[in-house]
Amino acid sequence: MFDKYMICEDGFRNVEEGGQVVGFAFGARLPYYRGLGLSMVEEIAVAVDGQAYPREAIRFSVRGRSWTLDEMEAEYEDRWNFGEVAEIRVLTPGGLASGAHTVELAERLRISYLPFEPTTRDAKTLIIA
Amino acid sequence: MANAIKRGVSLYSYQEETYLQKMTLEDVIAASARMGALGIEVVSEQSFWGYPAPLPDATYDHWHALMDKYGTTPVCHDLMLDYKKYKGRLMPFEEQVASMKVDIAHAARLGCPFTRALVSISPEVLAAVAPYAEEKGVKVLIEVHAPLHFDHPWIQRHYEVMEKLGSDHLGFLPDMGIFVKRFPRVWKERFIRQGCPEKVADHIEQAYEARTLAEYVINDVEKMKAGPAAMAMVTTLRHNLYANPRRMLEFMHRIHNIHAKFYEMTADLVEPSIPYEEIIPVLVEGGYQGYLCSEYEGNRWVEDAFPVDSVEQVRRQQAMFERLLSPKPTAHAA
Numbered sequence: 001m002f003d004k005y006m007i008c009e010d011g012f013r014n015v016e017e018g019g020q021v022v023g024f025a026f027g028a029r030l031p032y033y034r035g036l037g038l039s040m041v042e043e044i045a046v047a048v049d050g051q052a053y054p055r056e057a058i059r060f061s062v063r064g065r066s067w068t069l070d071e072m073e074a075e076y077e078d079r080w081n082f083g084e085v086a087e088i089r090v091l092t093p094g095g096l097a098s099g100a101h102t103v104e105l106a107e108r109l110r111i112s113y114l115p116f117e118p119t120t121r122d123a124k125t126l127i128i129a
Numbered sequence: 130m131a132n133a134i135k136r137g138v139s140l141y142s143y144q145e146e147t148y149l150q151k152m153t154l155e156d157v158i159a160a161s162a163r164m165g166a167l168g169i170e171v172v173s174e175q176s177f178w179g180y181p182a183p184l185p186d187a188t189y190d191h192w193h194a195l196m197d198k199y200g201t202t203p204v205c206h207d208l209m210l211d212y213k214k215y216k217g218r219l220m221p222f223e224e225q226v227a228s229m230k231v232d233i234a235h236a237a238r239l240g241c242p243f244t245r246a247l248v249s250i251s252p253e254v255l256a257a258v259a260p261y262a263e264e265k266g267v268k269v270l271i272e273v274h275a276p277l278h279f280d281h282p283w284i285q286r287h288y289e290v291m292e293k294l295g296s297d298h299l300g301f302l303p304d305m306g307i308f309v310k311r312f313p314r315v316w317k318e319r320f321i322r323q324g325c326p327e328k329v330a331d332h333i334e335q336a337y338e339a340r341t342l343a344e345y346v347i348n349d350v351e352k353m354k355a356g357p358a359a360m361a362m363v364t365t366l367r368h369n370l371y372a373n374p375r376r377m378l379e380f381m382h383r384i385h386n387i388h389a390k391f392y393e394m395t396a397d398l399v400e401p402s403i404p405y406e407e408i409i410p411v412l413v414e415g416g417y418q419g420y421l422c423s424e425y426e427g428n429r430w431v432e433d434a435f436p437v438d439s440v441e442q443v444r445r446q447q448a449m450f451e452r453l454l455s456p457k458p459t460a461h462a463a
Contacts, residue, residue, distance in 0.1 A: 001429035002148060033144050034174035039214055073216055081178040083148035112213040113249040 002031045006122035007105050008085055014095035014128060021095040023057070024048075024128070027085040028105060031120035035081035036109060038072045042117060043108035046090050048101050059089040100127050132413040136450050137161075137168025137204050137420035138443055139388065140176055145428045145437040147175065152440075155195055160440050162199035164447040168420035169196070170205040170245075170386070173235060181231050189238050196240070203240040204420050205270075205302070205386050208232035210250055225250075226257045229269070233258060237265040243386045245302050248274045248283075252290035255299055262298040268385055270302035278307045278372040279380055291383060300383035304424070305403055306390040307372045312337040313392040313402040315430040320362035322434055329355045333363050343367045374411045381415035388424040394445035398452070409453045421450055 008027030015023050028044075030036060044060060046053050060067050062084060067075060080086055088105070103126050108119040138161045146152035152160070154176055158169060173180045177188055196203060210228055212220040220228070229246070236244040244262075246255060246269050255269055262269045271287050273279060284301075291299045312334040321330050329350060336346040343366035350363040377384060391400045412421075423446050428437040 001144075001432070004432065005149065029148070033141060033148075034172055034209065035178065035180075036174075037211060037214055039216065040211060042216070076214065077182070079179065079182075082144075082175045083150060084178065110213050110216065112209065112211045113247050 001033060001120075002029065003120055003122050005029050006031050006107065006120065007103055007124045007126070009124070009126070011085070011087070012101075012103065012126040012128060015089055020093070022093065023089055023091040024095045025087050025089040026103060026126065028088045028107075029083060029085055030080045030109075031107060031122075032109065032111075033082070035079045035084070036111075037077075037079050038067065038075040040110040040112075041069075041072055041080060041107065042110055043106070043119070044069060044088060045104075045106040045108075046088060047104040048090075048096060050102070053090050053092060057091045059091065060086055061089065062086040096128050098128050100125050131456055132454060133418040134409070134412060134454055135168055135418075135420045136164075136166045136447055136454070137170060137202075137422040138164075138166040138447070139170035139172070139205075139207070139422045139424045141170075141172050141207070142423050142425035142443050143439045144175065145432070145439050154191075158195050158199050158201055161443070162201050164444050165451065166423060166443070166447050167201050168204040168422060169201045170207065170420075170422045171203075171239070171241075172207045173232075173239075174209055180235070181228070184235075192239055203242075204422060205243040205245055206232065206236040206239055206241045207245040208236075208247070210247060210254075212250075222254065222257075225254045229254060229258045230261050233262050233265050233267050233269065236267045241267065243268050243270050243302070245386070245388075246271050248272045248277050252287045255287070256290050256294050256296075259294060259296040259299055263296065268298050268300055270300045270385055272388070273301050273303040273307060274388075275304065275306045275309070275370055276368045278370060279303075279376045280372070288380065288383070300385050301380055302386045302388065303377060303384060304388040304390050305405075305408060306388070306426075307370060308374055308404065308408055309369050309402050310371045310404045310407075311402045313430070315393045315427055316365065317362070319430045319433065320358050323358035323361070324356055325358035325362050326355050329353055329359045330362060333359075333366070337366055337369075340371070374408045377411060378415045381417060384415075384417065384419070386419050387412070387417075387421050389421045389446065389450070390424045390426060391442070391446050392427045392430060394442050394449065396445075398445050398449045400446065400449070405449060405453060409450075423447060423450075 011027035104123045143157040
Protein backbone atom coordinates (compact mmCIF):
# COMPACT_ATOMS: atom_id res chain seq x y z
CA MET A 1 0.00 0.00 0.00
CA PHE A 2 1.07 3.58 -0.60
CA ASP A 3 3.79 2.26 -2.93
CA LYS A 4 3.57 5.26 -5.21
CA TYR A 5 3.94 7.71 -2.33
CA MET A 6 7.17 6.22 -0.96
CA ILE A 7 9.45 8.52 -2.98
CA CYS A 8 8.46 12.17 -2.60
CA GLU A 9 8.32 14.42 -5.63
CA ASP A 10 10.06 17.24 -3.79
CA GLY A 11 13.39 17.27 -1.99
CA PHE A 12 15.63 15.50 -4.50
CA ARG A 13 18.98 17.30 -4.29
CA ASN A 14 22.73 17.02 -3.97
CA VAL A 15 24.04 17.39 -0.43
CA GLU A 16 26.99 19.67 0.30
CA GLU A 17 29.18 19.54 3.37
CA GLY A 18 32.20 21.80 3.85
CA GLY A 19 32.04 22.97 0.27
CA GLN A 20 32.07 19.41 -1.10
CA VAL A 21 29.17 17.50 -2.63
CA VAL A 22 29.10 14.37 -0.45
CA GLY A 23 26.03 12.70 -1.84
CA PHE A 24 22.38 13.19 -2.67
CA ALA A 25 19.10 13.07 -0.77
CA PHE A 26 15.34 12.73 -1.26
CA GLY A 27 12.19 12.55 0.85
CA ALA A 28 10.59 9.18 1.56
CA ARG A 29 7.62 7.71 3.36
CA LEU A 30 6.81 4.37 4.94
CA PRO A 31 4.50 2.15 2.84
CA TYR A 32 2.36 1.19 5.81
CA TYR A 33 -0.93 2.12 7.47
CA ARG A 34 0.71 3.08 10.78
CA GLY A 35 4.07 4.32 12.05
CA LEU A 36 6.78 1.82 12.88
CA GLY A 37 9.60 1.72 15.41
CA LEU A 38 12.92 2.21 13.63
CA SER A 39 14.28 -1.16 14.82
CA MET A 40 11.73 -2.82 12.56
CA VAL A 41 12.98 -1.14 9.37
CA GLU A 42 15.34 -3.81 8.07
CA GLU A 43 16.44 -2.32 4.78
CA ILE A 44 16.25 0.87 2.77
CA ALA A 45 17.74 0.16 -0.64
CA VAL A 46 18.40 2.90 -3.18
CA ALA A 47 19.38 2.69 -6.83
CA VAL A 48 19.71 5.56 -9.28
CA ASP A 49 19.74 5.01 -13.03
CA GLY A 50 20.16 1.30 -12.37
CA GLN A 51 23.12 1.69 -10.02
CA ALA A 52 22.55 0.27 -6.54
CA TYR A 53 24.31 1.89 -3.58
CA PRO A 54 25.74 -0.11 -0.68
CA ARG A 55 23.80 -0.30 2.59
CA GLU A 56 26.66 1.51 4.35
CA ALA A 57 26.12 4.58 2.13
CA ILE A 58 22.53 5.14 3.33
CA ARG A 59 21.57 7.58 6.09
CA PHE A 60 18.03 7.96 7.42
CA SER A 61 16.98 11.26 9.05
CA VAL A 62 13.78 12.36 10.67
CA ARG A 63 13.00 15.30 12.96
CA GLY A 64 16.67 16.34 13.09
CA ARG A 65 18.13 12.95 14.03
CA SER A 66 20.09 10.70 11.73
CA TRP A 67 20.94 6.98 11.68
CA THR A 68 22.86 4.48 9.59
CA LEU A 69 20.77 1.43 8.74
CA ASP A 70 22.63 -0.64 11.33
CA GLU A 71 22.06 2.03 13.98
CA MET A 72 18.40 2.16 12.99
CA GLU A 73 17.95 -1.53 13.68
CA ALA A 74 19.11 -0.93 17.27
CA GLU A 75 16.91 2.16 17.77
CA TYR A 76 14.11 1.05 20.07
CA GLU A 77 12.56 4.40 20.93
CA ASP A 78 12.21 6.61 17.89
CA ARG A 79 9.76 5.95 15.10
CA TRP A 80 9.01 6.61 11.48
CA ASN A 81 5.51 7.97 11.82
CA PHE A 82 2.52 7.33 9.58
CA GLY A 83 2.89 9.42 6.42
CA GLU A 84 5.92 11.20 7.83
CA VAL A 85 8.47 12.35 5.26
CA ALA A 86 11.99 11.25 6.22
CA GLU A 87 15.14 12.23 4.39
CA ILE A 88 17.10 9.41 2.77
CA ARG A 89 20.67 10.49 2.16
CA VAL A 90 23.05 8.49 -0.02
CA LEU A 91 26.74 9.18 0.53
CA THR A 92 28.51 9.17 -2.82
CA PRO A 93 31.27 11.72 -3.48
CA GLY A 94 30.27 14.22 -6.14
CA GLY A 95 26.58 13.36 -5.85
CA LEU A 96 24.57 13.16 -9.05
CA ALA A 97 24.82 15.12 -12.28
CA SER A 98 22.23 17.79 -13.00
CA GLY A 99 19.18 16.58 -14.89
CA ALA A 100 16.70 13.72 -14.74
CA HIS A 101 17.39 10.49 -12.88
CA THR A 102 15.42 7.34 -12.24
CA VAL A 103 15.31 6.79 -8.49
CA GLU A 104 14.36 3.37 -7.13
CA LEU A 105 13.57 2.77 -3.48
CA ALA A 106 12.86 -0.50 -1.68
CA GLU A 107 11.92 -0.71 2.01
CA ARG A 108 11.86 -3.99 3.91
CA LEU A 109 9.88 -3.97 7.16
CA ARG A 110 9.52 -6.47 9.98
CA ILE A 111 5.83 -6.50 10.81
CA SER A 112 5.07 -8.56 13.90
CA TYR A 113 1.92 -10.26 12.64
CA LEU A 114 3.18 -11.10 9.14
CA PRO A 115 4.88 -14.45 8.57
CA PHE A 116 7.39 -12.79 6.19
CA GLU A 117 9.17 -9.43 5.90
CA PRO A 118 7.54 -7.50 3.07
CA THR A 119 9.61 -5.40 0.67
CA THR A 120 7.76 -2.54 -1.01
CA ARG A 121 9.16 -0.65 -3.98
CA ASP A 122 8.70 2.65 -5.75
CA ALA A 123 10.48 4.23 -8.71
CA LYS A 124 10.24 7.79 -9.95
CA THR A 125 12.01 10.06 -12.39
CA LEU A 126 13.21 13.10 -10.50
CA ILE A 127 15.33 16.07 -11.46
CA ILE A 128 18.49 17.43 -9.87
CA ALA A 129 18.48 21.16 -10.50
CA MET B 130 -36.74 -7.33 13.73
CA ALA B 131 -35.73 -4.46 15.97
CA ASN B 132 -32.09 -4.24 16.87
CA ALA B 133 -29.68 -2.16 18.93
CA ILE B 134 -26.74 -2.28 16.54
CA LYS B 135 -24.88 1.03 16.28
CA ARG B 136 -22.92 2.50 13.41
CA GLY B 137 -19.29 3.53 13.75
CA VAL B 138 -16.13 3.87 11.73
CA SER B 139 -12.50 2.97 12.16
CA LEU B 140 -10.35 5.94 11.20
CA TYR B 141 -8.18 3.31 9.44
CA SER B 142 -10.70 3.79 6.62
CA TYR B 143 -9.38 7.26 5.81
CA GLN B 144 -5.72 6.25 5.65
CA GLU B 145 -5.21 7.58 2.14
CA GLU B 146 -6.27 11.10 3.10
CA THR B 147 -4.59 11.14 6.51
CA TYR B 148 -1.31 9.65 5.22
CA LEU B 149 -1.06 12.47 2.68
CA GLN B 150 -2.21 14.95 5.32
CA LYS B 151 -5.17 15.98 3.18
CA MET B 152 -7.45 15.43 6.18
CA THR B 153 -6.80 16.03 9.87
CA LEU B 154 -8.10 14.06 12.83
CA GLU B 155 -10.86 16.63 13.16
CA ASP B 156 -11.74 16.34 9.46
CA VAL B 157 -12.21 12.57 9.60
CA ILE B 158 -14.22 12.66 12.82
CA ALA B 159 -16.43 15.39 11.38
CA ALA B 160 -16.91 13.41 8.17
CA SER B 161 -17.88 10.31 10.17
CA ALA B 162 -20.36 12.24 12.28
CA ARG B 163 -22.00 13.67 9.15
CA MET B 164 -22.71 10.11 7.99
CA GLY B 165 -24.24 9.19 11.32
CA ALA B 166 -21.29 6.92 12.14
CA LEU B 167 -21.03 8.13 15.69
CA GLY B 168 -18.73 5.46 17.14
CA ILE B 169 -15.06 6.14 16.56
CA GLU B 170 -12.35 3.50 16.44
CA VAL B 171 -8.74 4.58 16.12
CA VAL B 172 -5.44 2.98 15.14
CA SER B 173 -3.38 5.07 17.53
CA GLU B 174 -0.05 4.41 15.80
CA GLN B 175 -1.67 5.97 12.75
CA SER B 176 -3.57 8.87 14.24
CA PHE B 177 -1.19 9.91 17.02
CA TRP B 178 2.41 10.42 15.91
CA GLY B 179 4.87 9.11 18.48
CA TYR B 180 2.49 6.63 20.09
CA PRO B 181 3.15 4.25 21.95
CA ALA B 182 5.59 6.73 23.51
CA PRO B 183 3.65 8.77 26.10
CA LEU B 184 1.43 11.38 24.49
CA PRO B 185 1.00 14.90 25.87
CA ASP B 186 -2.15 15.69 27.85
CA ALA B 187 -3.12 18.08 25.06
CA THR B 188 -3.55 15.13 22.68
CA TYR B 189 -6.16 13.55 24.96
CA ASP B 190 -7.84 16.90 25.60
CA HIS B 191 -8.10 17.49 21.85
CA TRP B 192 -9.56 14.01 21.30
CA HIS B 193 -12.25 14.50 23.93
CA ALA B 194 -13.02 18.00 22.68
CA LEU B 195 -13.60 16.55 19.19
CA MET B 196 -15.89 13.86 20.60
CA ASP B 197 -17.94 16.56 22.35
CA LYS B 198 -17.98 18.87 19.35
CA TYR B 199 -19.22 16.23 16.90
CA GLY B 200 -21.34 14.12 19.24
CA THR B 201 -19.19 11.06 18.65
CA THR B 202 -18.26 8.28 21.08
CA PRO B 203 -14.86 6.61 21.49
CA VAL B 204 -15.23 2.89 20.83
CA CYS B 205 -11.91 1.16 20.33
CA HIS B 206 -8.16 1.68 20.27
CA ASP B 207 -6.44 -0.82 17.97
CA LEU B 208 -3.25 -2.00 19.62
CA MET B 209 -0.42 -3.58 17.66
CA LEU B 210 2.08 -5.15 20.14
CA ASP B 211 5.33 -5.30 18.21
CA TYR B 212 6.61 -8.57 19.59
CA LYS B 213 9.16 -8.64 16.75
CA LYS B 214 10.68 -5.33 17.84
CA TYR B 215 14.07 -6.99 18.31
CA LYS B 216 15.66 -8.56 15.28
CA GLY B 217 16.17 -12.29 15.63
CA ARG B 218 14.35 -12.75 18.94
CA LEU B 219 10.81 -12.36 20.18
CA MET B 220 9.96 -9.78 22.80
CA PRO B 221 10.05 -11.48 26.22
CA PHE B 222 6.69 -12.43 27.72
CA GLU B 223 6.81 -9.88 30.55
CA GLU B 224 7.64 -7.08 28.13
CA GLN B 225 4.71 -8.08 25.92
CA VAL B 226 2.45 -7.88 28.95
CA ALA B 227 3.87 -4.47 29.89
CA SER B 228 3.40 -3.24 26.31
CA MET B 229 -0.24 -4.28 26.33
CA LYS B 230 -0.78 -2.50 29.63
CA VAL B 231 0.41 0.73 28.00
CA ASP B 232 -2.27 0.21 25.35
CA ILE B 233 -4.97 -0.59 27.87
CA ALA B 234 -4.18 2.56 29.86
CA HIS B 235 -4.19 4.58 26.64
CA ALA B 236 -7.55 3.13 25.59
CA ALA B 237 -8.95 4.11 28.99
CA ARG B 238 -7.65 7.68 28.61
CA LEU B 239 -9.26 7.92 25.18
CA GLY B 240 -12.50 6.76 26.77
CA CYS B 241 -12.59 3.60 24.67
CA PRO B 242 -14.36 0.64 26.30
CA PHE B 243 -12.47 -1.72 23.98
CA THR B 244 -9.00 -2.31 22.66
CA ARG B 245 -8.34 -4.52 19.66
CA ALA B 246 -5.55 -7.07 20.06
CA LEU B 247 -4.04 -8.48 16.89
CA VAL B 248 -4.98 -12.05 16.18
CA SER B 249 -1.40 -13.35 16.47
CA ILE B 250 -1.04 -12.29 20.13
CA SER B 251 -0.88 -15.35 22.35
CA PRO B 252 -3.76 -16.32 24.65
CA GLU B 253 -1.33 -16.43 27.58
CA VAL B 254 -0.43 -12.74 27.14
CA LEU B 255 -4.11 -11.85 27.05
CA ALA B 256 -4.79 -13.89 30.17
CA ALA B 257 -1.93 -12.10 31.94
CA VAL B 258 -3.36 -8.64 31.21
CA ALA B 259 -6.98 -9.47 32.03
CA PRO B 260 -6.81 -8.24 35.67
CA TYR B 261 -5.35 -4.90 34.54
CA ALA B 262 -8.01 -4.64 31.82
CA GLU B 263 -10.69 -5.15 34.47
CA GLU B 264 -9.09 -2.51 36.69
CA LYS B 265 -9.09 -0.02 33.80
CA GLY B 266 -12.55 -0.95 32.55
CA VAL B 267 -11.30 -1.82 29.08
CA LYS B 268 -12.21 -5.06 27.33
CA VAL B 269 -9.37 -6.62 25.32
CA LEU B 270 -10.73 -8.10 22.11
CA ILE B 271 -8.75 -10.47 19.97
CA GLU B 272 -9.40 -9.74 16.31
CA VAL B 273 -10.74 -12.73 14.42
CA HIS B 274 -9.17 -11.91 11.09
CA ALA B 275 -8.74 -13.93 7.89
CA PRO B 276 -7.31 -16.44 7.28
CA LEU B 277 -8.33 -17.33 10.83
CA HIS B 278 -11.99 -17.80 11.75
CA PHE B 279 -14.04 -18.93 14.73
CA ASP B 280 -13.45 -22.63 14.10
CA HIS B 281 -9.70 -22.32 13.64
CA PRO B 282 -7.74 -24.10 16.42
CA TRP B 283 -5.90 -20.85 17.30
CA ILE B 284 -9.16 -19.01 17.93
CA GLN B 285 -10.55 -22.04 19.72
CA ARG B 286 -7.52 -21.96 22.02
CA HIS B 287 -8.15 -18.27 22.73
CA TYR B 288 -11.76 -19.11 23.53
CA GLU B 289 -10.77 -21.93 25.88
CA VAL B 290 -8.40 -19.64 27.77
CA MET B 291 -11.08 -16.92 28.05
CA GLU B 292 -13.70 -19.34 29.30
CA LYS B 293 -11.33 -21.02 31.76
CA LEU B 294 -10.26 -17.65 33.13
CA GLY B 295 -13.87 -16.52 33.28
CA SER B 296 -12.99 -12.88 32.71
CA ASP B 297 -15.61 -10.80 30.96
CA HIS B 298 -12.81 -8.37 29.98
CA LEU B 299 -11.49 -10.63 27.23
CA GLY B 300 -13.41 -11.21 24.04
CA PHE B 301 -13.52 -11.18 20.27
CA LEU B 302 -13.61 -8.56 17.56
CA PRO B 303 -14.47 -10.30 14.30
CA ASP B 304 -13.32 -8.70 11.07
CA MET B 305 -15.95 -9.22 8.39
CA GLY B 306 -13.14 -10.09 5.98
CA ILE B 307 -13.67 -13.67 7.22
CA PHE B 308 -16.85 -13.61 5.15
CA VAL B 309 -15.50 -12.90 1.67
CA LYS B 310 -18.13 -14.72 -0.36
CA ARG B 311 -17.02 -13.62 -3.81
CA PHE B 312 -13.48 -12.83 -4.92
CA PRO B 313 -13.26 -9.02 -4.67
CA ARG B 314 -13.52 -7.36 -8.09
CA VAL B 315 -11.03 -4.67 -7.17
CA TRP B 316 -8.42 -7.31 -6.36
CA LYS B 317 -8.96 -9.18 -9.60
CA GLU B 318 -8.78 -6.00 -11.64
CA ARG B 319 -5.56 -4.92 -9.95
CA PHE B 320 -3.89 -8.28 -10.61
CA ILE B 321 -4.92 -8.02 -14.28
CA ARG B 322 -3.39 -4.52 -14.45
CA GLN B 323 -0.22 -6.02 -12.97
CA GLY B 324 -0.08 -8.58 -15.76
CA CYS B 325 -2.17 -11.55 -14.68
CA PRO B 326 -3.76 -12.95 -17.90
CA GLU B 327 -7.52 -12.49 -17.80
CA LYS B 328 -8.23 -16.18 -18.38
CA VAL B 329 -6.07 -17.09 -15.40
CA ALA B 330 -7.78 -14.44 -13.28
CA ASP B 331 -11.17 -15.87 -14.27
CA HIS B 332 -9.97 -19.36 -13.33
CA ILE B 333 -8.80 -18.20 -9.89
CA GLU B 334 -12.02 -16.29 -9.28
CA GLN B 335 -14.14 -19.30 -10.24
CA ALA B 336 -12.03 -21.63 -8.12
CA TYR B 337 -12.47 -19.29 -5.14
CA GLU B 338 -16.21 -19.23 -5.60
CA ALA B 339 -16.24 -23.03 -5.91
CA ARG B 340 -14.42 -23.06 -2.51
CA THR B 341 -11.63 -25.20 -3.98
CA LEU B 342 -8.78 -25.79 -1.56
CA ALA B 343 -6.24 -23.01 -2.07
CA GLU B 344 -3.30 -25.38 -2.46
CA TYR B 345 -4.97 -27.14 -5.43
CA VAL B 346 -5.58 -23.86 -7.24
CA ILE B 347 -2.04 -22.64 -6.50
CA ASN B 348 -0.66 -25.87 -7.93
CA ASP B 349 -2.82 -25.45 -11.08
CA VAL B 350 -1.70 -21.88 -11.61
CA GLU B 351 1.97 -22.73 -11.04
CA LYS B 352 1.69 -25.15 -13.96
CA MET B 353 0.18 -22.43 -16.17
CA LYS B 354 3.44 -20.43 -15.85
CA ALA B 355 1.40 -17.26 -16.08
CA GLY B 356 3.85 -14.97 -14.31
CA PRO B 357 4.28 -13.28 -10.93
CA ALA B 358 0.97 -11.37 -10.96
CA ALA B 359 -0.94 -14.63 -11.47
CA MET B 360 0.97 -16.21 -8.59
CA ALA B 361 0.31 -13.17 -6.40
CA MET B 362 -3.39 -13.39 -7.20
CA VAL B 363 -3.69 -17.12 -6.56
CA THR B 364 -1.80 -17.00 -3.27
CA THR B 365 -4.45 -14.62 -1.90
CA LEU B 366 -6.57 -17.77 -1.67
CA ARG B 367 -4.39 -18.89 1.24
CA HIS B 368 -5.36 -15.84 3.26
CA ASN B 369 -9.03 -15.40 2.48
CA LEU B 370 -12.15 -17.35 3.10
CA TYR B 371 -15.89 -17.38 3.35
CA ALA B 372 -16.69 -18.67 6.82
CA ASN B 373 -20.31 -19.21 7.80
CA PRO B 374 -21.58 -16.01 9.48
CA ARG B 375 -23.83 -18.14 11.70
CA ARG B 376 -20.72 -19.43 13.49
CA MET B 377 -20.62 -16.07 15.29
CA LEU B 378 -23.77 -17.00 17.21
CA GLU B 379 -21.99 -19.40 19.58
CA PHE B 380 -19.51 -16.68 20.56
CA MET B 381 -21.88 -13.73 20.67
CA HIS B 382 -21.47 -13.29 24.44
CA ARG B 383 -17.81 -12.44 23.78
CA ILE B 384 -18.23 -10.34 20.62
CA HIS B 385 -18.17 -6.66 21.58
CA ASN B 386 -17.02 -4.83 18.48
CA ILE B 387 -16.92 -5.53 14.75
CA HIS B 388 -14.66 -4.44 11.90
CA ALA B 389 -17.03 -3.93 9.01
CA LYS B 390 -14.28 -4.60 6.48
CA PHE B 391 -14.98 -3.69 2.87
CA TYR B 392 -13.01 -3.47 -0.33
CA GLU B 393 -15.45 -1.64 -2.58
CA MET B 394 -18.84 0.01 -2.34
CA THR B 395 -20.54 0.50 -5.68
CA ALA B 396 -22.62 3.57 -6.52
CA ASP B 397 -25.78 1.52 -5.89
CA LEU B 398 -24.55 0.75 -2.37
CA VAL B 399 -23.44 -2.85 -2.76
CA GLU B 400 -20.27 -4.51 -1.44
CA PRO B 401 -19.76 -7.09 -4.18
CA SER B 402 -17.58 -9.47 -2.14
CA ILE B 403 -18.81 -9.40 1.48
CA PRO B 404 -22.55 -10.20 1.89
CA TYR B 405 -23.68 -7.79 4.61
CA GLU B 406 -27.29 -8.63 3.78
CA GLU B 407 -26.51 -12.12 5.15
CA ILE B 408 -24.26 -11.03 8.01
CA ILE B 409 -26.43 -8.37 9.65
CA PRO B 410 -29.47 -10.64 10.20
CA VAL B 411 -27.15 -13.05 12.06
CA LEU B 412 -25.94 -10.23 14.31
CA VAL B 413 -29.53 -9.18 14.95
CA GLU B 414 -30.51 -12.77 15.73
CA GLY B 415 -27.60 -13.01 18.17
CA GLY B 416 -28.68 -9.85 19.94
CA TYR B 417 -25.49 -7.95 19.09
CA GLN B 418 -25.67 -4.45 20.57
CA GLY B 419 -22.25 -3.05 19.71
CA TYR B 420 -20.93 -1.03 16.80
CA LEU B 421 -20.38 -1.97 13.21
CA CYS B 422 -17.21 0.00 12.53
CA SER B 423 -16.57 0.61 8.83
CA GLU B 424 -13.11 -0.50 7.84
CA TYR B 425 -12.34 0.50 4.27
CA GLU B 426 -9.42 -1.42 2.83
CA GLY B 427 -9.92 -0.77 -0.86
CA ASN B 428 -7.41 2.01 -1.32
CA ARG B 429 -4.47 -0.35 -1.75
CA TRP B 430 -6.30 -2.17 -4.56
CA VAL B 431 -7.11 0.88 -6.66
CA GLU B 432 -4.44 3.45 -5.78
CA ASP B 433 -2.22 2.44 -8.73
CA ALA B 434 -4.81 3.45 -11.31
CA PHE B 435 -7.61 5.48 -9.75
CA PRO B 436 -8.07 8.33 -7.31
CA VAL B 437 -9.03 7.11 -3.84
CA ASP B 438 -12.07 8.65 -2.16
CA SER B 439 -12.29 6.99 1.24
CA VAL B 440 -14.94 9.35 2.56
CA GLU B 441 -17.33 8.52 -0.29
CA GLN B 442 -16.62 4.80 0.12
CA VAL B 443 -17.40 4.91 3.85
CA ARG B 444 -20.48 7.05 3.21
CA ARG B 445 -21.83 4.41 0.85
CA GLN B 446 -21.22 1.59 3.33
CA GLN B 447 -22.90 3.60 6.09
CA ALA B 448 -25.90 4.22 3.80
CA MET B 449 -26.08 0.46 3.20
CA PHE B 450 -25.97 -0.19 6.95
CA GLU B 451 -28.68 2.36 7.56
CA ARG B 452 -30.92 0.44 5.16
CA LEU B 453 -29.98 -3.02 6.46
CA LEU B 454 -30.43 -2.00 10.10
CA SER B 455 -33.83 -0.39 9.59
CA PRO B 456 -36.68 -2.60 10.72
CA LYS B 457 -38.26 -4.13 7.64
CA PRO B 458 -41.88 -3.13 7.00
CA THR B 459 -43.97 -6.23 7.65
CA ALA B 460 -45.83 -7.66 4.70
CA HIS B 461 -49.12 -7.87 6.57
CA ALA B 462 -49.27 -4.80 8.75
CA ALA B 463 -52.08 -5.18 11.27
